[in-house]
Amino acid sequence: MAYLVWGGAPDQAELVKRVVPPEPGEEPASGIVSEAETEAPASEQFRVLVPIARPDRTLRYVRLAAALARVSDKEAVVHVLNVTQIPDQTPWETVQDTARARTERIQDELASTDIDVDYLVEGHTCRDIAFDILQTARDDEADLVLMGYPERHREVTETVEREAPCDVFFADKTVDEADLDVINIGAGGGPHHKALLPLVNALGQHGSELHLINVSAGERGTDETSGVTMDALEGVETTQVHNVTAGSVADGLVETAADNGGVLIIGASRDRWLRQALFGSTPDEVVALAAERDVPVLVYASQTGVSDRVTERLFPVARYLRKRLSRAGKTGGSSPDWG
Numbered sequence: 001m002a003y004l005v006w007g008g009a010p011d012q013a014e015l016v017k018r019v020v021p022p023e024p025g026e027e028p029a030s031g032i033v034s035e036a037e038t039e040a041p042a043s044e045q046f047r048v049l050v051p052i053a054r055p056d057r058t059l060r061y062v063r064l065a066a067a068l069a070r071v072s073d074k075e076a077v078v079h080v081l082n083v084t085q086i087p088d089q090t091p092w093e094t095v096q097d098t099a100r101a102r103t104e105r106i107q108d109e110l111a112s113t114d115i116d117v118d119y120l121v122e123g124h125t126c127r128d129i130a131f132d133i134l135q136t137a138r139d140d141e142a143d144l145v146l147m148g149y150p151e152r153h154r155e156v157t158e159t160v161e162r163e164a165p166c167d168v169f170f171a172d173k174t175v176d177e178a179d180l181d182v183i184n185i186g187a188g189g190g191p192h193h194k195a196l197l198p199l200v201n202a203l204g205q206h207g208s209e210l211h212l213i214n215v216s217a218g219e220r221g222t223d224e225t226s227g228v229t230m231d232a233l234e235g236v237e238t239t240q241v242h243n244v245t246a247g248s249v250a251d252g253l254v255e256t257a258a259d260n261g262g263v264l265i266i267g268a269s270r271d272r273w274l275r276q277a278l279f280g281s282t283p284d285e286v287v288a289l290a291a292e293r294d295v296p297v298l299v300y301a302s303q304t305g306v307s308d309r310v311t312e313r314l315f316p317v318a319r320y321l322r323k324r325l326s327r328a329g330k331t332g333g334s335s336p337d338w339g
């Protein structure tokens with residue numbers, strides 16, 4: 001977010017408003033908690049933040065988050081966050097009732113279902129959804145964020161992927177807990193892919209059937225190599241290896257995953273800076289092809305996968321512009337209004 005680069009970030013209270021304040025005397029770690037059923041100290045918890053845009057998908061994502069968290073040796077806690085965006089120049093009071101209704105709908109759905117995980121539900125109104133998600137993840141000391149693909153607000157996904165203080169899974173709207181029984185993963189490289197492997201290994205140790213897909217692609221793709229990935233999955237008794245030839249890596253991954261069943265988990269790509277792509281050219285192609293074949297997909301972005309490159313790109317520019325602005329101020333020039 002630009003205002004963080006330049007300094008002078010607005011007070012959080014200016015962007016985020018409470019929907020359902022905590023009961024008197026409560027001191028929730030993350031702020032505005034409307035329902036909490038957690039008892040373990042924060043240091044003994046594995047916390048998954050689940051931003052929910054559509055309440056009807058809450059149950060599926062909470063169960064999926066719980067399944068991912070259970071591979072940790074800590075107690076799983078799922079933090080559900082519903083954010084209602086306030087349009088510019090609109091008083092927050094005008095959307096408060098809508099936000100409260102969404103939060104209460106989420107509460108009711110979870111309360112009426114047997115869910116084997118501690119959870120809490122929180123509702124906000126905010127002018128900047130990505131800011132709210134990121135700040136909540138920081139305040140809550142989240143270990144993982146699980147959220148859906150963008151359907152309207154692509155910029156929210158891009159910002160969360162780039163700036164999240166923890167790892168992030170982006171799930172299509174069809175993925176559910178049962179899909180983790182069979183996991184398909186490519187044999188490619190890249191920082192996100194390598195960071196993903198310990199979690200896949202842990203899921204395999206907890207009983208998931210693992211399929212490693214090694215794709216030899218044509219002109220539109222890059223050959224995969226399975227050695228590094230296989231080494232990282234050494235804790236799993238059996239990993240089935242599929243050596244396939246396809247027109248592209250995405251073709252090979254999706255076709256093989258469709259035959260195997262289960263979920264296809266891929267890392268965000270290193271080449272997203274080179275193309276107009278959300279997760280990178282190959283992951284974006286996988287997402288599109290998977291939707292046609294009804295293959296559930298999880299896209300993974302590690303905390304350190306692209307943040308270092310963001311810093312490398314932003315701060316040289318920031319330093320240069322600060323020097324220019326400083327010189328302009330000394331010579332009578334005016335600084336731009338950064339908002």
